[in-house]
Amino acid sequence: MPDAPTQTPADARPWVRRWAPLALCVGVFAIDVFLNLRERGDFAAGVVHVVPLLISLWVRADRSRVPIYWLAQALNFALLPILGWKYGSGPWRLHEGFGLSAHEIVDRVLIAFVLWITRELALRRLSIEQRLYAEREFTRTTLQSIDDAVISTDARGRVRFANPRASELLGRRADELVGRPLSELLALRERAGADPLGGELPGERDERASTQWLQRPGLPDLPVDHSRAPLRDAAGDLCGEVLVLRDASERERHTDAMRELAYRDELTGLSNRVTLHDRLQLELEHARRHQTRLGVLYIDLDGFKRVNDEHGHRAGDAVLCSVANGLRVALRRGDTIARLGGDEFALLLPRLAGDDDVRAVARKVLEAIRAPVEFEGAVLRVSASLGLALHPEHGADGAQLLRVADAAMYRAKQRGSALCVHGGAPESLLADAHESPDAREVPT
Known part of the structure; x- marks a missing residue:
């Protein structure tokens, strides 16, 4: 995999770092050769003068070669007595056959300055390269190891x-x-x-x-x-x-789980009270626009407390889950079933065509609830009392419809009947199904 992309800093121009020291050395070399040719006619003298400069080029490559800089400086000034002995001329003549000209001294100083510039540029380049390498390595390691x-x-x-x-x-x-x-x-x-x-x-x-x-x-x-x-x-x-x-994905799973907790009953998987209220508002708006009827069926289990008392809460949970599964089967397309808490459920019935639709749904609901439940060798049975409220006859908003349906359910429970419609007489829905005397549990 290629290295992570990096950008060179604006002040770190590669061509300057690479060629500036060499350009300085070549320039001094040319000037020195020219002066020696004009003054002495000796090309070799000019070459000897810039030997330290050529050595100093090594300094650019690696910090470990920095000591060569001092060697080059020493060699630079060591040439002074050699040149003075060879040519023996100039105003600083020490004895016969040995002397130094102003050109020789200025030449050595100039070369020393170039050596110093070369060293500083080399150190600067090395510092920049080390910093860039560290940044590049940090970026590469980070990108290779992060979870993004x-x-x-x-x-x-x-x-x-x-x-x-x-x-x-x-x-x-x-x-x-x-x-x-x-x-x-x-x-x-x-x-x-x-x-x-x-x-x-x-x-x-x-x-x-x-x-x-x-x-x-x-x-x-x-x-x-x-x-x-x-x-x-x-x-x-x-x-x-x-x-x-x-x-x-992990966050989405957590979000989905939280959404389920917010809108679903944890035990049965049915909608909860919050979902029922939201759906009820939507269906009421639809009913008003299209002038259709809507029903709310309030369900309270009969005999559930006895199951809990005699067989324990695990048995009660099994009954609730069985009731929930039966209610799902009894639903029409578009109906909503919710567990309101304990042994209370509510069924939202949109787009009702007539009273026969209500009775047909209520009959299916009661049959589903009364199905026997096997739990650890025991057969458990419960029944239910149902209360119905209709829109627009019994209420204009969701909260009112739920209150009316709840009150109708209590009337049915008190009179031992299966269904009570608000304002009407309680009915026994399963009378035509040859209900046996012991089929219903005693209401609790």
């Missing part, structure tokens, strides 16, 4: 870098990612049926993180947190983008 998928592209939208987590999330090898257009590798959807996103540069603005679904070949879709940001060069021009993906 990081992908960078060039200006054409082709992948330049992808860390191991990106390969894992996308379900592709690293060599399948680098060099290919991001639009061919990445398909993100906000929801089912939405157009895929990906592959386009973000332009002049950052794109904040959002949760989307990542489509992967041969793998299930994965919820991810997705964010993008532009990459710019030293001139400020857009040169690519960075894409970050984070696996959000």
